[in-house]
Amino acid sequence: MSTNPLVSIQIPTYNQQRFIKGALDSALAQTYDNLQIIVADDCSPDYDIFEFLADYKDNPKVLIHRNETNLGRVANYRATLFNLAKGEWFMNLDGDDYLVNNNFVANAITSINQFDKEQIAFYKGNTPLQKIEESGIAKIMLNEHTYLIKNKDYLANIQHDYGFSHASQLYNTEKAKSVNIYNRNLLDIDYFSFLKCISTGDIIVNNEPVYHWRIHEAQETYTVTPKEYLKRFEAVDELVAVYKDLGKEGSSAVAYTRYMVYIYYLSTVYNQRKLIQELPTILSKTKLSIKYLVPLLATIKNYYLPKNK
Structure with a gap:
């Protein structure tokens, strides 16, 4: 070498x-x-x-x-x-x-x-x-x-x-x-x-x-849409195959990454006021898991209920 x-x-x-x-x-x-x-x-x-x-x-x-x-x-x-x-x-x-x-x-x-x-x-x-x-x-x-x-x-x-x-x-x-x-x-x-x-x-x-990392006015910018975030779920799915020989450590890393993508996805949906349009996709990602449902319910609460003054 x-x-x-x-x-x-x-x-x-x-x-x-x-x-x-x-x-x-x-x-x-x-x-x-x-x-x-x-x-x-x-x-x-x-x-x-x-x-x-x-x-x-x-x-x-x-x-x-x-x-x-x-x-x-x-x-x-x-x-x-x-x-x-x-x-x-x-x-x-x-x-x-x-x-x-x-x-x-x-x-x-x-x-x-x-x-x-x-x-x-x-x-x-x-x-x-x-x-x-x-x-x-x-x-x-x-x-x-x-x-x-x-x-x-x-x-x-x-x-x-x-x-x-x-x-x-x-x-x-x-x-x-x-x-x-x-x-x-x-x-x-x-x-x-x-x-x-x-x-x-x-x-x-x-x-x-x-x-x-330079931040400047000519820097390429992106509006991250819910549709764009769906592509990240596909990238997480790819990790499943990449980590297939890494046992429980690989599986837990995939699960954590998928969850964090889900959290950011919900944040994007909420910030762009597209909860109703995206709700079927959101529900498909929860798989009725408490881990996923809790942030979804929190998003729904923030979306529909006015904050206390």
Whole structure:
């Protein structure tokens, strides 16, 4: 196993001229040397990515690519990973964000190299270690900032919410592809892909910051409708097959994720005042379980009964 594996940093982008150089420069600032940095422009109409990034074209670490047609955000993630990324490990950095920890990749590879490559599914930065300590989850300390956690233990404790931020994971490329990540057009497909990758091996967690998620007026925005949330139930159904060999830990993680999707679904329905229209679908999701009926009854109460002054 190579102790200096190639790492791919994929930077999908669309009409982010103001930010793309910042994202690319932050990737190039990584102290780890064996990098492939892929700028994957999704056919931006506002500017020419090759002309704008002409100063980087001779850098051997940088690959600048433009899709022939617009694929959309998630399809661009997937095409970049499956068609362009060559690294044994990869991370996904959106073109309007930037890395703040120049040592992230180097530290990740140093930790990963303590184990067989086939053991590790991904290295996860920006993890609240205090929650891990408080939950009492089984772990192996690598140093004061870094733990190894078995995937079954992570799934069994998923309700503790150990945090997730999409550009803070360095994934085993082969394992990520094996569970078919980025395969659904969801706003939070990165989180569902993360959940699928947990099934493929153990997890190294670290508490150091990784990147800055930029919020700006040109950012792509979504109105999450009840119909959109139904797609998340389909993504949970997919986890059933992915976790089939993970026993009760996998089953409990699926049940918890389905329940949380249901809670957010009810919140969306309530906020958009569509309870009546969505009630048949809502009832089909409860399966007469008390766990599901309680939040439904609370939503109905809030929907129909005025709050006490």
